[in-house]
Amino acid sequence: MKMWGGRFAGEPDVGFMRFSSSIGFDARLYAYDIECTRAWAHALEGAGVLEGGGAEKISAALDAIKDEFDSGSFSLAPQDEDIHTAVERRLVELLGEEAGKVRTGRSRNDQVATDTRMFVMDHCALLAAALKQLQTALIDKAGETIDVVVPGHTHLQQAQPVLLAHALLAFVWMLERDAALIKAASAAADCLPLGSGALAGTTLDIDREALADRLGFSQVSANSLDSVGDRDFACDLVYALSMVMVHLSRLSEQVVLWASAEWGLAELGDAFSTGSSLMPQKKNPDSAELVRGKTGRVAGDLFALLTMLKGLPLSYNRDLQEDKEPLFDAVDTASACLEVMGRTVATMTFDAERASELAAGGFMTATDLADYLAEKGMEFPQAHAIVGRIVTYCIARGKGLGDLSAEEMLQFSELLGPDALQWTSAEASAGRRTCVGGTAPEAVSRQIDLAREVVASA
Numbered sequence: 001m002k003m004w005g006g007r008f009a010g011e012p013d014v015g016f017m018r019f020s021s022s023i024g025f026d027a028r029l030y031a032y033d034i035e036c037t038r039a040w041a042h043a044l045e046g047a048g049v050l051e052g053g054g055a056e057k058i059s060a061a062l063d064a065i066k067d068e069f070d071s072g073s074f075s076l077a078p079q080d081e082d083i084h085t086a087v088e089r090r091l092v093e094l095l096g097e098e099a100g101k102v103r104t105g106r107s108r109n110d111q112v113a114t115d116t117r118m119f120v121m122d123h124c125a126l127l128a129a130a131l132k133q134l135q136t137a138l139i140d141k142a143g144e145t146i147d148v149v150v151p152g153h154t155h156l157q158q159a160q161p162v163l164l165a166h167a168l169l170a171f172v173w174m175l176e177r178d179a180a181l182i183k184a185a186s187a188a189a190d191c192l193p194l195g196s197g198a199l200a201g202t203t204l205d206i207d208r209e210a211l212a213d214r215l216g217f218s219q220v221s222a223n224s225l226d227s228v229g230d231r232d233f234a235c236d237l238v239y240a241l242s243m244v245m246v247h248l249s250r251l252s253e254q255v256v257l258w259a260s261a262e263w264g265l266a267e268l269g270d271a272f273s274t275g276s277s278l279m280p281q282k283k284n285p286d287s288a289e290l291v292r293g294k295t296g297r298v299a300g301d302l303f304a305l306l307t308m309l310k311g312l313p314l315s316y317n318r319d320l321q322e323d324k325e326p327l328f329d330a331v332d333t334a335s336a337c338l339e340v341m342g343r344t345v346a347t348m349t350f351d352a353e354r355a356s357e358l359a360a361g362g363f364m365t366a367t368d369l370a371d372y373l374a375e376k377g378m379e380f381p382q383a384h385a386i387v388g389r390i391v392t393y394c395i396a397r398g399k400g401l402g403d404l405s406a407e408e409m410l411q412f413s414e415l416l417g418p419d420a421l422q423w424t425s426a427e428a429s430a431g432r433r434t435c436v437g438g439t440a441p442e443a444v445s446r447q448i449d450l451a452r453e454v455v456a457s458a
Contacts, residue, residue, distance in 0.1 A: 022082045022321050028328060030069045032115040033083045034062045036194060037091070039214045041102050043195075047204045049104050058102055061094045062087075083115070084108045105206065107198035109228040109316040116323065117189040118215065120237050123331050124186035128458065130338035131179050131244070135172045135455045137346040142168040142448055146441060148352050149359045149426045150265065158362030161426035162439040164350060165448070167254070172451050174247040179458055181240035189233040192217040196224035199315040225315040231305065231323045238302045238327060241334040248337050249295040252288035255344065259285045264354045269347030272340070287344045291337045298333050301326035359426035363391050365401055368423040368432070369416075376415040386412050400424075 038059050045055040065087060068074035080086040091099045142165035152162035192212040195202055201224040208220040221227035258266035268285050276282035304326040308319050366387050373383035390412050394401060401424040409416040422428060434440040437447070 017081070020081070020318075020321075022324065023076060023080050023086060025324050025328065026083045026112070026321075027069075027076070027086070028324075029083050029112075029115040029119060030074075030087065031066065032118040033087050033111070034066050034069075035118070035215065036111055036114050037087060037102055038062050039211055040106055040194065042214065043206050043211050044102065044104060044204070046210070047105075047206055049204065050101060054098070054101070057095060058091065058099060061091055061099070064094065065090050082108070082112075084111055105197065105202040105204040106194070107196075107228070109198045110193045110196040110224075112320075113193040113196075113228055113230065114215070116231075116327070117191070117193065117217075117233060120189040120233055120327075121186050121216070123335075124182050124189070124237065127182050127241070127244075127331070127335060127338070128179055130335055130342070131175050131182070132455055132458060134338055134342040134345065135175050135451070137342045138168050138172050138175075139448060139451050139455065141345055141348070142166075142172075142444070142451075145350055145352075146444055146448070148350060148355045149430050150355045151358050151362060151364060152439075158364050160367055161359050161364050161429045163430055163441065163444050164355060165444050166439040169444070169447055169451060171247065171251045171254075172455070174250070175244070176454060176458075178240060178244045178247060181243055182237070185233060185237035185240050188236045190218050191227070191233075192220045193227035193230070196221060196227045199225055199228055229312060229315040229317065229320065231309060231320060234323050234327050235302065235305050235309070238298070238305055238330045241330045242299045242302045244334050245291075245295040245298045245337065248334075248341055249292045251341065251345075252292035255288040255348070256285050256292070258350075259288075263358070265351060265358065267349050267351070268344060269349075272344045272347060287340050291341050294333050294337055298330045301330040301333075356426075360402070361400065363394065363401055364426060365424045365429045366391055368429045369401065369420065372420050372423045373413060373415055378413070378415060 041050060041055040041058040041062075044050045050058070065074070068090075074086075074090070076086060077089060080089060088100070088103060091102065145164040145168070148164040149161050150164045150167065151158045152160045152167070192208065192215060194211055194215070195206050195208040212218070212220050221230075255266065255268070257263055259268055268283070268287065270283075272287040273283050274286045275284065305323060308322050312319060369390065370380065370383040370387045373386065374380045378386075390401070390404070390409075393399075393408075393412075394404065402421065404421070404424075406418045406421065409420055430439050431441065434443050436443065438444075
């Protein structure tokens with residue numbers, strides 16, 4: 001049963017029909033298409049098109065069709081071009097030709113736009129929950145490591161000491177921005193196109209507000225031409241997921257570095273690592289590497305959607321069929337990556353002794369010495385220059401800042417009293433940064449409480 005054959009004298013090319021069919025991927029929308037059809041049947045009954053309990057008969061048949069899809073027993077027919085054709089064809093098989101009335105006043109154009117928006121809204125909720133799980137794992141790990149000081153970096157060069165918990169929490173706030181993007185994508189999808197017809201609206205007396213309420217939308221579209229050709233909401237979600245993947249990739253890179261022998265700071269759980277087919281000693285951070293590698297895939301999905309939309313005339317065009325695969329792929333990929341990374345973080349352990357060794361090197365408290373001199377009244381540029389000379393002196397003698405004697409300090413400035421040495425420990429450096437957002441233990445404790453509150457309220 002084709003939905004459009006009356007106009008044509010000849011049969012379509014078999015190869016072209018295979019090329020143009022979308023049932024291979026849009027069958028995934030079956031639950032949304034069934035609910036969309038159910039709601040439309042009730043709207044048609046309200047408009048007087050269906051009579052004698054026709055909407056309830058259709059609704060019962062749709063329940064049976066959904067059961068077939070859920071159980072995997074639904075049989076696709078050769079003429080099923082897409083999920084809409086398949087559902088309607090099966091509906092007619094169950095109820096007879098009278099069931100074909102359900103297509104009255106409705107187009108596949110407004111139907112697929114509605115199905116896709118419902119898919120996006122549902123999956124935004126699932127993605128938000130997955131984000132929250134990863135954020136919680138990071139916050140929990142931060143709580144476990146709040147007394148561990150590690151090197152902080154800029155340019156991947158040791159810079160200043162920070163709490164490991166502070167570093168873990170940085171990713172919580174990145175993901176919180178992603179959560180806001182996903183929430184915005186859900187809001188963008190929350191607008192009902194159904195009732196727009198193919199492009200010009202419907203002549204039926206359809207209560208679109210009631211239809212929207214039945215399907216879980218808060219508003220109806222204002223312009224039928226726009227609504228059937230709009231996929232901006234899909235771009236919004238895939239952009240949000242591209243940012244999720246960028247942040248997961250950054251976290252993955254950090255995990256890979258921490259787990260390397262050169263850093264020796266972290267060890268991944270056995271369940272989220274693999275070995276080498278040749279080298280018996282290897283424990284590879286494959287979970288993190290795979291997440292990092294999949295980032296380009298989701299960014300590519302976004303580019304595919306943007307390119308598909310560029311230059312489309314009003315209103316619906318068949319190009320829009322190409323929105324499903326990148327949308328589905330981005331959702332599936334990001335969802336899997338969030339789950340894997342959440343479990344990777346939860347099972348990761350840190351070596352506090354190694355952290356202390358790392359934090360003691362790299363002249364990371366040089367800025368603290370400059371701050372000490374500034375507190376004594378010296379202009380900061382001069383203090384910066386003096387401490388730079390102290391670092392050069394230490395490098396030439398194979399010493400750290402903490403290895404200097406009070407007498408050696410005085411060679412560089414009479415303001416460097418014996419208490420200056422107290423400013424050279426990593427723990428003291430981190431502990432002095434008590435400002436909001438700083439890395440001192442009390443500031444990070446407050447940050448953990450705030451992060452838990454923000455994530456719980458989402």
